Amino acid sequence: MLNFSVLGALQICAGDEAVEICGDLERVLVQTxxxxxxxxxxxxxxxxxxxxxxxxxxxxxxxxxHVSRVRRRLRALEPERRQQRLVLRPSGYWLTVESGELDAVRFTEGVKAAAATMAEGPEAASKLLREVLALWRGEVFGALPAGPICQLAAARYEEIRLRAMELLFDAELALGRHDAILVELTEAHIGNPLRERFCKHLMLALYRAGRQADALEIYRRMWRRLSEELGVQPSRELRGLEHAILSHDTALAPAGDVTGVLRSA
Structure with missing residues (x-):
């Protein structure tokens, strides 16, 4: 079994042994x-x-x-394999990848499983999301320039990564871990300043941590950014959260702690 990794610079490993795909053209070939x-x-x-x-x-x-050179490098990792991994069929070139061998597939399947698990309990969802997010080693393909197929794939995987982070923050906030994730939330919001869900998460975490003024300032900055850059207003959900923070709505308290937010506000 091989381990193909594209959530970062391309890596192909068999156990502790790795094969080097030399040259940008061959790397793009394998990635595609x-x-x-x-x-x-x-x-x-x-x-x-x-x-x-x-x-x-x-x-x-x-x-x-280029195909021949890639075949030789893959063969070096699996000398006992009878059939070539990379073959030419009537419809095109085909690279055999077994179940569980590609990190991007394990990641997307893990995110789907975590989303389904959220209904049963946020603890299990949080654990699974952290496991699959740990598969990321950097920018998809290591930011190697490529054509439209790889560009679209990179954008798709990145969007799933952001959704996984949103699910993770949902789970952690449901578990009352607002203090523990403040740094992660701040980094996510700064890195994706127009993504309202990260803003919502950060506002709620700050409020629960007793930092109402900071939570409202985050909202004001988001309002200005949306207005100036996109010409739109914050969503009804985000506006509703601002109103709830201003009114010290007890519904913002973590589950099982109706008075905690009021004490810290």
Missing amino acids: LLVSEGRPIPAETLAEEMWGDHAPDNQANALQA
């Missing part, structure tokens, strides 16, 4: 096949992903040369 998640990629599409508008005159031969 990986994010296809079982779908064959036509040679023309692969070439466009690798070279864009600057494909060599002998494009077919050049592509085949």
Whole structure:
């Protein structure tokens, strides 16, 4: 079994042994096949992903040369494997990836499972989300420039990562851990200043920590940013949270602590 990792710079490992995919073109080749998640990629599409508008005159031969080098490197990790991982089929090139071998698939499946687990209890959801978020080692593909297939995949994985963080903060706040996640929330809000759900999470955590003025200041900054950059107002939900903070609504207290927020406000 191999371990393919794209949530960061490309890595391919068999146990403690890793294979180096040399050259940006070969890395893009492997990454494109990986994010296809079982779908064959036509040679023309692969070439466009690798070279864009600057494909060599002998494009077919050049592509085949890169494919051959990747095959040799994969074979070095699995010398006992009978069939090639990377094959050419009538519909295009195909890279065999078994269940559990690609970190991006494990991540997306883990986020779905955590979302379903939230209804049963936030503790289990929080644990699972932290496990799958730990799969990320950096920017998808290590920010290696590539074509539209890899760009769309990177954007999709990044959006799922942000949704996973939102679910994680939902779970942690439901468990009353507002103090423990304040740093994480602040970083998430600063890094994604137009994402209202992070703003909501941070406002609630600050309020529960006895920092009503800071929570309201976060809202005012968000209001100005949305107005100036997008020409819109905060959502009804965010406006409602501001009103609840101003009125010391007891519904903002963590579960099982109706008076805690009032004491700290």
